[in-house]
Amino acid sequence: MEAQRKFIVPIGPQHPALKEPGHFQFSVEGEIVTGATVRLGYVHRGIEKGAEARNWTQNLYLFERICGICSHVHATALALGAERLAGVEAPPRAQAIRTLMSELERIHSHMLWLGVAAHEGGFETLFMYSWRDREIVMDLLESLSGNRVNYSVNLIGGVKFDVTEKHHDEILKGIEILEERTKHYLKVVTTDRTFLARTRGVGLMTLQQAELFGAVGPTARASGVARDVRIDAPYEAYPQFPVRLVTDDGGDLLARFKVRTRELFESYRLIREILNHMPPGELTTRVPRRIPAGETISRVEAPRGELFYFIKSNGSEKPERIKVRTPSLCNWASVTQVAIGHKLADMPMILSGIDPCFSCNDRMVTINRGSSSQVWTWEELRRYGIEYYRQR
Template sequence: MSTEQKLQTAEQLLAPWNKETIRPEENRLDVVIQPEALHEAASALHEAKWGYLSAITGMDMGVEAGQLEALYHFCNGPAITSLRVRLPRAGAVVPTIADIIPPATFFEREIKEMFGIKVDGLAVTDHLFLPEDWPPDVYPQRVDFTIEQAKAMEVSHADQMPEPGRVGENTFVVPIGPQHPALKEPGHFSFTVDGEIVTAAKMRLGYAHRGIEKATESRSWVENLYLFERVCGICSHTHAMAFSMGVEQLAKVEVPARAQAIRELVAGLERVHSHLLWLGVTAHEAGFDTLFMYSWRDRETVMNLLEQITGNRVNYSANVLGGVKCEIGDEQSKAIKEGLTYLETRIRHYLEVVTTDAMFLNRTRGIGTITAPEAERFGLLGPTARASGVARDVRIEAPYGAYVRYPVSLVTETNGDLEARCVVRLKELLVSCFAMRSILDNMPEGPLTARMPRKIPAGETVARVEAPRGELFYYIKSNGGEIPVRVHVRTPSLCNWVSVLEKAVGRQLADVPMLIAGMDPCFSCNDRVVTVEDSRTSENWSWKRLREYGIEYYSR
């Protein structure tokens, strides 16, 4: 079915509630609906299996307009249908759609806190990523909230975490984090255990939330490119690529073919480094430190290649609006090919290790199994979804940039357990290596950059790229100025957390680190989640009370 047909189907499905149809871009359909009709409209798309809910973008149209907007983006291949709900600034209420689409909870809580759009029927009420004592009725992403106001804000930065302790005869709450030796980034988990078996899982993120989306609204387009590169330290290139793609779409600038090929090449190398890093972390969590050390040693090869091509090891800054900075000459091409030859042999070796090593298989085979329908329901993305047999890969569904010319093949597994996630990622690397070779052999000639205007024409666009962890979603809006009006980023880790929380319940506590590692979480880039699955009421101790108890205990 072509993109146009898909959009027509969506329009027919949404016809009963449609107030106004907008076609902002060729592949996008915006349908304005009343807030009351949101639930029905969303379930119409959901029941017809028209794509999946990719993100919810909140927007403040300004004090004069007196309006807020919430955009519910549904993606189906390259086609995107957005349900646009217009709301008054005071007393904005939308119904929840989390009852039909569970991952919507995360997105809804984000717009609730950041824009003050009340979500009717949302089960959880505590904060996602704002401090617990953040004043009510202050919404940091509204346009009238200034940086000065944020600086003057007197918040304690202390969170009221559910305290550890005994909650039943054999039931305990085991807290992990926010700072914990087993976590590489800040996050808080609390697992209720009955003996060794996890009975409930809770999590709270937001410790590394820096308000990047708000910060973009006071920086130029070029400055923002480097800001977005720093959203994630591992997939920095894909973030910058997504942002530049969006800005180029708005400016209607055609990026030279050579620049697109180099972008895909760097993205490919980044995937290799990201997945090898992940393999090491997972092996380490499983106690297989030999695999950890050797995979990280081999990762150095790709890090050195990136350094050689771009000049930096982590935030490569290979992108520039309208193209790329780094040329791939004969010298670089030769070095990459040599590196790939070595890496391919190593990746094949690791593939054999993860599928045959008896000890490692004990920790991965049949653990944390997610079936395909479950993966669909949780809205999983990237390798986590593909390990369950869900064919979800933006590079294949909606090829962008050089992926049209140098396609990659889809890798899926059916088991959905941790082993399948290892296999999917490693096989994906072999596919990436193959694609990189074909780019190097057929590199198009031409310039590296196209001229970009400093002022980006007014409009709004969506850029989706496949990051190593899954689909990365950028929504960019310009009003024709030198700075963006709104940029919304939805990172893949945000959608994948459910896999940990749902699957931890019923497993041994010792499997939890592996489950967390299994989805390749990136805390800092998604920092905005809380999910509570503990229905039991238990007594919570505050830090203060715990401290007092400690003093009392030791003075006895």
């Protein structure tokens, strides 16, 4: 009879809350997950192949569209790599503006995540508040670049716009409000009893596991891994504006909440530093249309962790090969391993805990002893998770 109780629960590929689809299969014994696999590619657009048929400038636009949330870091990684191959460096003011945008982007990304993760845990009020406050940074991004997404800041060799006095004041005012709100959020996620029941000790990943599974970014730092490209291999203007490492030894969902929230304070501090010490000068430097032949590796810290670009130029107007390894790919491996031994009801939280740039599910099929079956939507799985904890 035991064997009959083992179900495979397919989750995915569509999910209305997170962006991008992904498909997970959890084998469960009763309520406990015993195995997990992942299938990706539902939004595979062939960008790496497409890069080989486009020139460097066109590719800058193409690669900015890899991700709608952290678009700026993608374009930055490509621009930095191409500049290194061409043997040029963007002027200091351009580097500072890139860094400023990177940190504003991190704020919007972390706040977006905070809302989504709170929603999955059944904490709608926190979701509403954090997304309301996120509009402040969205307005700042729009006022600087003209866009809410795909800011299109970069050129190969510089940036497209300057930060004026007016922007300067706007940004300082905006992050002052955000900083107050973030203090409140940190207090909420670390003291609210109901919410702690969903995060404390859940999705535990030890330091050894995080290293073995190759986790990156806040997911790794919440397991005590001291790894941040902004510190390990500073790029843009990070050498002038050093970042302070934020880690936590907890390794559970609570630690991931703490790390991301505390990183917001670090971003506010950096933005003030940059604005108060903005280097004067040009915004662009001349770059040849043909990038000299060679290979380079460009690594930047995206909101979700290390973003890795391998770029090969053959000396023509078009790149020979651009390989992109996004941080979510590293963190997926950790989810499929960490999920084992946890309750099915914890899956929505564990999945959103890594801030995945994928999305999961619009329905799940419960295969029930081979005879009856029922179809659940993601919404129902989420409710099931919330109900499960309410009854305990």
